[in-house]
Amino acid sequence: MARTVDTFKSRIFHDIDFDKPGKQTGYLRVPQSRDGGAWSTIEVPIAVVNGGKGPAVLFTGGVHGDEYEGQIAISRLARRLDPQSVQGKIIMLPAVDLPAALAGRRMCPIDGRDFNRCMPGDARGSFCQMLAHFIDSTIMPQVEVSVDVHSAGNSMEAALCSIMHWVDDAKIIERTQALAENFAAPFNVVFWGVDETATVAAAAERHGALSISTEIGGYGRVRPDAVRIAERGLDNVLKWMGIIEGTPDISQPGGGRTRQMMVRDQRSYLFAPSDGLFEPCFLPEQKIRAGELAGYLHFVEEWERQSQPIEFGIDGTIWMAPGSGRVKKGDVMAVIMQDFAGA
Ligand SMILES: [Zn+2]
Known part of the structure; x- marks a missing residue:
């Protein structure tokens, strides 16, 4: 009979007895x-x-x-x-x-x-x-x-x-x-x-x-x-x-x-529309409204390029705020939570 390696057996060892008082x-x-x-x-x-x-x-x-x-x-x-x-x-x-x-x-x-x-x-x-x-x-x-x-x-x-x-x-x-x-x-x-x-x-x-x-x-x-x-x-x-x-x-x-x-959905996430330096105008736990200014994307490498204002898409409270100034297109710049209302 062919011998096989037991692929499900853990290789981790320890001396804990999970049932010992x-x-x-x-x-x-x-x-x-x-x-x-x-x-x-x-x-x-x-x-x-x-x-x-x-x-x-x-x-x-x-x-x-x-x-x-x-x-x-x-x-x-x-x-x-x-x-x-x-x-x-x-x-x-x-x-x-x-x-x-x-x-x-x-x-x-x-x-x-x-x-x-x-x-x-x-x-x-x-x-x-x-x-x-x-x-x-x-x-x-x-x-x-x-x-x-x-x-x-x-x-x-x-x-x-x-x-x-x-x-x-x-x-x-x-x-x-x-x-x-x-x-x-x-x-x-x-x-x-x-x-x-x-x-x-x-x-x-x-x-x-x-x-x-x-x-x-x-x-x-x-x-x-x-x-x-x-x-x-x-x-x-x-x-x-x-x-x-x-x-x-x-x-x-x-x-x-x-x-x-x-x-609940993608609208809760504020995605960066392009690479840049994000200046947020909010802190975690802050109440915000749709259309309110979320911050500016700055393009310090180009004199000619205006900073881009970013607006919130929905009402709510800031759940997550960004820690890093530099963002890449598609990065999350904020996550907004709302009062629980079920599915
Ligand atoms: Zn974690």
Whole structure:
């Protein structure tokens, strides 16, 4: 009989026992042979806190290396959690794409991939693909809830929000909005994504978990209020699920609760009509109207060429603002969110 390689078996090794009671911290060792390191691995930090019978949750940070608040909040939570006060299981990966996190970059410097476009991965693939496959096949099936903490990275700045996908199931939408309201960022954005099937959030949905991500801050820096929102949000989710004791603190500075928003179609995106230097006239969370001036495109290389005024196409509130001055034709210069109104 012909022998075949098991193409589905993960090459990642570790000494975490996901069912063992107590707190375990360790590493997922992803093989990465290189010059001068034939048997090298990249050690991706993982913590599992298991307090016996109860629901299970996955917290991920550093899926993009230039988004820092989740990396801070999740590693701090992992250090702080006491298994004695936990009823259920918390799996934490504070720096999923570790090489990108150490480099402060969105894309993985090992294989050039965006980790959040790699699910469900490939057991025989590149670094990101192997790790994505492990998370998809070994971790995702264990959890009821997944919170993937992002901010907007070097290229954008976001309104402080959680985000979730539109799915054609009213019950799931309602449950996920409730999860987001308990995470309690100022905004929760439902969006109809382009190219979203390969994300961590989409993978969690495929496994039947309630799934939210966040976009808290950006511009490649650590925003103190965003760290606080992430820390309170993760604690809140654990309380809401009954994994730790207490009532979620869902209060908002202006009163009320998390504002439910949506980004429904292409009209929400303000695309650059040509290459240039974009001068925005807005900040995240600012209310804007259709026809209002969004900013100017400048062409500093040509004296004769007038700056081009850019207008907003729809009413709403700024969800994403650009971080980079230089834009290329087709780049997104702003994303506008509107109050949630269903499909
Ligand atoms: Zn991200």
